[in-house]
Amino acid sequence: MKHSRNMELPEDFWIPIALDTDNITALSPFLVPQDHLAGASTYYSMAVYMLFIFTVGTTINVLTIACTVQYKKLRSHLNYILVNLAVANLLVSVVGSFTSCCNFISRYFIFGPLSCKIEGFMVTLGGMVSLWSLAVIAFERWLMICKPLGNFIFKPDHALACCAFTWVFALLASAPPLFGWSRYIPEGLQCSCGPDWYTTNNKYNNESYVMFLFGFCFAVPLATIIFCYSHLLITLKMAAKAQAESASTQKAEKEVTRMVVVIVLGFLVCWLPYATFALWVVNNRGEPFDLRYATAPAVFSKSSAVYNPVIYVVLNKQFQSCMMKMLGMSGGDDEESTQSVTEVSKVGAA
Template sequence: QKSFRPTEIPEDFWIPIPLDTNNITAFSPYLVPQDHLGSPAIFYSMSAFMFFLFVAGTAINVLTIACTIQYKKLRSHLNYILVNLAVANLLVSSMGSFTCFYCFAFRYMILGPLGCKIEGFTATVGGMVSLWSLAVIAFERWLVVCKPLGNFSFKPNHAIACCAMTWFFALIAAVPPLVGWSRYIPEGMQCSCGPDWYTTNNKFNNESFVMFLFCFCFAVPFSTIVFCYSQLLFMLKSAAKAQAESASTQKAEREVTRMVVVMVLGFLVCYLPYASFALWVVNHRGQPFDLRLATVPSCVSKASTVYNPVIYILLNKQFRSCLRKMLGMSEGDDEDSSTSQSVTEVSKVGPS
């Protein structure tokens, strides 16, 4: 297992150099395959994985958007944020995953510094919109189900404002590296790009940017999700306790509890590796680390374009029913009626 030390080269990138190597001229991630970081088999395996994410992520999110356009009953304000999530996932899969697939196939960032900045920016925007969308979904369900504001009604203009807010927050996180606060450079095995977590550079103030991202783009949305879903669970447990004799209420409580656990775990799987790795690097400057492990956070976050729709959209019975109809897989009105009846209690505690 190789260890590496970071060596900075002008402003467009840094180079991970083997500890027993002093020649840095032959390691540019924009010019030559990065075979010093791993065998070709690793790069080609990553390329195949990214191709899967590109195909699956693009397909499932395009189907989600097309299904919403085709079926009027899906165009409710409660589903706006799910479509917003699908658009963000589509941006990441079509730009981020495809670029990584292409570059891993060549074993270096063949698209050059400009392509690196474009990929880093678009993947960051899509990822941040997705992250904040998950927080908005939790907040929306808390408002609708727990009614902390009394008779407040969540209307379409509120949903649209929340969607716009996710893109505004995403730009706050994605634009600074383009204008001098941090920078977009090749990361991990040098075939994908992201903000500079790695180097200590006073000119770019990388450390302060990492802390900003951790606080604003991880801690705040994660706290929102935990608070909103915990309140939802408390309310459900109280309702289930008050109606202990009702089998449907008990079933609803179990189903929603399971759904909440899956949602929180999905969020952590998606964003905790990035947050943890960035904080580790910031607090262990100069220490060598395995670049293959540094690639994991980027891959896991891009995989969210597949498992986020499964959690938030395909597990939504209304979306799933319409999707089956659109694909000609509907099993008939009886099933729809039965399904609708079986989730009556669940629908009372969330926009499922």
Template sequence: MKTRVNTPEVEFPEDFYIPIPLDTNNITSLSPFLVPQDHLSDTGIFVIMTIFMSILFVGGTSINTLTIVCTLKFKKLRSHLNYILVNLAVANLLVSTVGCFTAFYAFLHRYFILGALMCKIEGFLSTMGGMVSLWSLAVVAVERYLVICKPVGSFTFRNTHALIGCAIPWIFALVASLPPLFGWSRYIPEGLQCSCGPDWYTVKNKYNNESYVIFLFVFCFGFPLSVIIFCYGQLLFAVKSAAKAQEGSASTQKAEREVTKMVVVMVLGFLVCWLPYAIYALWVVTHRGEIFDLRLATIPSCMSKASTIYNPIIYVLMNKQFRSCMIKLVFCGKNPFGDEDEASSQVTQVSTVSSSQVSPS
């Protein structure tokens, strides 16, 4: 369904906004808290989204719970960097149990049946969890840059640094997600009106949505992305320099290729998660009155929620030690695929840079 943004003929309630056709005036009859939103899309799309959200809920909850339980059970996983990855798992778990499950239940009924208050709660918790996840990725990049590239000399990552690295994402996430609860923007149903997030649609009102969207773009996308690109860029430069100095070493060249692949995957994972949201929000803000397909507005929210699965795959399951411990936990202490612990403890050196240090660990 193609619609125009911010139709001026209709006065919208405080709790929601639907970019409806210009000839529709009975906004109350379309409330996403009262009636199925069948006027926005056909039933098949809602069925597909219900199935997709159920997969995210089950998959995201399972894999992130396993990450946390494994770290608690296996002492060898309690390294400083892994604390940050557990922090990431907690944030993902918040999004999967609250955001994905709520969206699943709403898509199942084809409207946000849980009401306006739950919409605000879901929007806040999902946004906060997403921001913690986002900033945790930036913290991981900074940690690897400091430890491996040594820009401040010899740096040892200690418990204090790990705690600070875990606290910073939550502080930044609160700074980003609390304002809509206090009048700077607001949390309302988005897309097909079955999940909630910041108000990207309305402008020139008391909520100052445009300034909030710009704030999110700069503080929660542009800045962390710059940090990630800079840190991993420096890391790649260090690894390639070390590999060039040891051109005759096959193990060194292999480690350089592995590090390059891992860095590319990490950056792409970040972009897949947040680039659609950033582009969509800016487009809506800067193209008032433009026609767009409302069903496409659901995609950015889905991509960000899908990070509850692919972030752990990139940062946890691609680590041999974590993967081995998870398999042992699932199979009651046995690994039917062979013991990878020994392999994971063998570090391939690239001069002073090792591939094990830059891969998830």
């Protein structure tokens, strides 16, 4: 069902004008099931998916943090950033996915307007930390392999400073809707909350906030990731060409190439739908759209709580080995992981 947007705005939520009702409070997403927006099967399907994201995302990220605490060999500068990413993902899965699951089951936002603002803020905060952590990981690998600063060594103190930066910037990016620059309201099928992309009320200056988020919290991290990994690939390909007789160098170059492709694709799958939808709404005011399509970007962004740890942690042989040992399985030896990292470093230094 397609809807356009109304200009008479309730304080805490938004109702499409196409519903043609004189009593919008009667359709409040905080009071009644939103069955006028989609069928029950759609809500229950979303509930099942959110339960999956909550269960898997929480499990993987808790294991990541627990492994790092238990095994000293995981406490490297890069892994500090991976733990920072895990904490951000955990915030999204525990607060965002769990809340959305409960709401989709009930078919409306059962926790009330205040909880909506809290959930919107916490999920946006975790999402921004996650985005910038991905950019920091790319930056760290660029410094380590491409060595643009010569013999500069990326130390644990630098990693901790980068982690602190992600939280400070994320806080500056996610707090404004709490103080009047945009606002947090139910989005899509009204079962999760996020920044107000939809309305044109000058009181909240939503358009400028959307452009701010797109520029500094999507475009800049994406550009950083593409720049760093592009230079990394160029460096490795040049080294591999110079060492064509080295099978290990060729293997390292291929592994890193696959890693870069997966990382960039994972980033785009998680965040491009959300950024694209927000920009489309801002630049097409008054155009009708299906609210189910408005829900999909929010769902994809919350899915990053699973995608990110799978890409960055579970596929990391060292983390994988420690997780298996922690779970009582045969973790094997992580010499292959250490050898791979060493080989990539040698390639970069060549």
